[in-house]
Amino acid sequence: MSPNLAELFGKLDLLPHLGALEHFFSRPQNIAIPGDQERHYRYIEALDALEFKAPPKSVGFETILNHLKKQGVLRFEDIFELLKVVRYFRTLRNQGYPGLIGEWMNTIVIPEGFGEIDEYFDESGKFIESRDEELYKIAQRVKAIKTEIAESMKRLLHTQKLTAYLVDTQIHYIHDEECLLVRGGFNHVLKGSVIARTGAGFFYVAPDALLRSKEQLRYVLQERDAALYEYAKRFSTKLAGLIPFIGFIDREFDRFDHYQARVLFARSRDYAIMKPSCDDAIVLEEFAHPALHNPKPVSIAFKGNLLLITGVNAGGKTMLLKSILSACAMAKYLIPMKLNAHKSRIGSFKRIEAVIDDPQNVGNDISTFAGRMVQFAHLFEHKSALIGVDEIELGTDSDEAAALFAIVLDELIKRGQKIVVTTHHKRL
Incomplete structure (x- = not known):
């Protein structure tokens, strides 16, 4: 996913939804x-x-x-x-x-x-070695040598002199080597190489009695590898x-x-896949944002150029804005979503822009207001875009904001933008 697309989906709280899709x-x-x-x-x-x-x-x-x-x-x-x-x-x-x-x-x-x-x-x-006569013969030789090694290990396990040094009667595989787990002093009754040690002070030992068989096995396996x-x-x-x-x-x-x-x-x-229509109308029927648990479905018809969303704090303004932009973004990229597809229509937009986060940056000495101006300047570079602005008056005086952003919105509309705005300002 491109960084710009990931940023947009992140602002719209859609990344978990996309993660669920990616599993398929x-x-x-x-x-x-x-x-x-x-x-x-x-x-x-x-x-x-x-x-x-x-x-x-x-x-x-x-x-x-x-x-x-x-x-x-x-x-x-x-x-x-x-x-x-x-x-x-x-x-x-x-x-x-x-x-x-x-x-x-x-x-x-x-x-x-x-x-x-x-x-x-x-x-x-898995490669079917039995289809090749030579590989089949090699497989039989490998099987025979491994059987011989296993039988030799069993005989060692039942050697009376070794019994006192055995920790258990299992054959252990350490670094692909058949080993016995023994106590210290084993060298009096068993010749072999120590492959590893345990935390309790025991030893994994590969018996020398198996060296000849193991050498034969290595040689045969090399033949097999060459044939493969x-x-x-x-x-x-x-x-x-x-x-x-x-x-x-x-x-x-x-x-x-x-x-x-x-x-x-x-x-x-039980989701639907929406195809963007040729116009810019947005008609959502029973849409549910995927980030919400037990959401109340949203139905809205937005056919003009500007939609102002106002209301009390924690009243759902931002989520409504995100829902509208999310539906359009998912339709643009043919991503399944929950809505009544038969009664919905989603327009086609070249770009979708979400101005949601507080742009203040102390490191670059940018205030909230200055950051917002930079964001709006970026929006003027595009045409035929769907733009969502959360708390448009952020960082400004209420009276000044109403006059300023009314002009900004008019100019954006003249450039063919379709805009969704949340605000507390009745004058705007």
């Missing part, structure tokens, strides 16, 4: 969907009409693509990240969805090169020829991730 993403995403929002809304609406499973958790392919472009060898974990997305799109394509989603899935044609790679990985991403590396090289070479498709499917998955997260989040809370 498959991979980290910027909250804003790049491109035509009208087009995105049509696809979100089409997806919402279908039943589908959430995609698997994934990572972006930027690092993987850079590695392939440099003719590097991918790890199996990276290869499986690609396969997860390919498998998911293949599943969606095979569903034969109607309409927009079906047409979209038909444009994602999986190259045959993925087929050979795909058959070597199970659903959890050859597969990784072969797969990476094949994937390097599919770089354009990998870049394409990465972008398409990002786009789908934005859609599915919004749809599933909205379903989970």
Whole structure:
């Protein structure tokens, strides 16, 4: 999320709401969907009409693509990240969805090169070694050596001379080494290397009797690693020829991730996703700000250029202002919210500005009034914006404020701004 957007959502108390939405993403995403929002809304609406499973958790392919472009060898974990997305799109394509989603899935044609790679990985991403005869034989040798090591350890545990030095009769694994937990003086009956010590003064010892078997195991595992590396090289070479498709499917998955997260989040809370209308009218029916617990729904029609909100302290003026701006911000970025979508209409705004906090800065020697003037000067730089100002007269004399800010508001309206203001001043 960009700093400016994070600042706006922070002022409007929407960050926890966005955090809840982010849990539905498959991979980290910027909250804003790049491109035509009208087009995105049509696809979100089409997806919402279908039943589908959430995609698997994934990572972006930027690092993987850079590695392939440099003719590097991918790890199996990276290869499986690609396969997860390919498998998911293949599943969606095979569903034969109607309409927009079906047409979209038909444009994602999986190259045959993925087929050979795909058959070597199970659903959890584990490489299926049994598909290769040599790797299968190596796996059997590894199993046999490990069995031999385990049996040797059991024989040691039942050695009568060692019994007096054993703390327990378990086989411990310290730094991937099979060890016995023994008391001091063990060296009289057991030859081995001390791997670690306990706080109570006991020793984890790797018996020398296992050295030969462990050396055999290391040698066989090196053979296995070399064979697996050859597969990784072969797969990476094949994937390097599919770089354009990998870049394409990465972008398409990002786009789908934005859609599915919004749809599933909205379903989970019975929220609605609003598309901004072409005008600047704001009509909210039964809107509830997500930061409030057991909120009283807000219904308001704001079709003019200026809305003044006044009332007693703690009467809800600021929250009403935040609710109006929040609804517009969530509609702008197609974020699910609680309201009656059939009776609501939210306009389209190029920018949304919230002037809410006290701008006083002692370090920069800026008073509240001077800070507010700086904020208003910034607002004059934009057009077609929705502006919310809380306590517009902050830092000024009441009579002076009414005259001053009446002029400021008139000038902003002339520039096509739509403004929501809270104030205590009846003269304003």
